[in-house]
Amino acid sequence: AQTVTQSQPEMSVQEAETVTLSCTYDTSENNYYLFWYKQPPSRQMILVIRQEAYKQQNATENRFSVNFQKAAKSFSLKISDSQLGDTAMYFCAFMKLEEYGNKLVFGAGTILRVKS
Amino acid sequence: NAGVTQTPKFRILKIGQSMTLQCTQDMNHNYMYWYRQDPGMGLKLIYYSVGAGITDKGEVPNGYNVSRSTTEDFPLRLELAAPSQTSVYFCASSYPLQSGANVLTFGAGSRLTVL
Structure with missing residues (x-):
């Protein structure tokens, strides 16, 4: 079974600065997807960024980028120019490429607080 | 464009009561899911x-039942509610991974408290 570990329960960053959230995972699979989801106080789950394991190039979405290290099974999220609206719980998630159901396995989450 | 709609948003149950959390999606997604999030x-x-007609257990199925009679609806039934079922419940849906669209769309969540 796959597991996802987020070792930082809470992080804080000053507005406009850069912060990196860590995520490691354990799998014997070769084909899979990795995701970062954001959950603001509204509770809504919002996709931030995704990475296909077969792609060596790190995914980027505006101020959000990942550092995907497949051999090390590491998938960190970098948020540049942090904004107050980035304050949220961030979840790292793993999805195996399989025939029957696209099941996400989540980490425990990291609470990020952006301070003004 | 409603997406995934869950009802109710909040509910308080007494121990031993039963209830159904409703979930409806209007995106014609094949796959649907129920997750729980503990504090x-x-x-x-x-x-x-x-x-439709096909369901399977996930990691924590005990105390719950589901049915899928239509593509749109995926209700979650709690029988004999217990305090351990106090949680926030999320419904989600997606296309099959093989279609290239592997992103889950989540509902807004339903907060359930069992006292």
Whole structure:
């Protein structure tokens, strides 16, 4: 079974600065997807960024980028120019490429607080 | 463009009561899921469905039942509610991974408290 570990329960960053959230995972699979989801106080789950394991190039979405290290099974999220609206719980998630159901396995989450 | 709609948003139950959380999606997604999120924790999969008439257990299915009679609806039934079922429940849906669209769309969540 796959597991996802987020070792930082809470992080804080000053507005406009850069912060990196860590995520490691354990799998014997070769084909899979990795995701970062954001959950603001509204509770809504919002996709931030995704990475296909077969792609060596790190995914980027505006101020959000990942550092995907497949051999090390590491998938960190970098948020540049942090904004107050980035304050949220961030979840790292793993999805195996399989025939029957696209099941996400989540980490425990990291609470990020952006301070003004 | 409603997406995934869950009802109710909040509910308080007494121990031993039963209830159904409703979930409807209007995106014609084949796959649907129920997750629960305990305080300070990640989401854990309760049940999932790959199409009408097909359901399967996830990581934490005990105490729950589901059905999928239509593509749109995927209700979650709690029988004999227990305090351990106090949680926030999320319904989600997606296309099959093989279609290239592997992103889950989540509902807004339903907060359930069992006293």
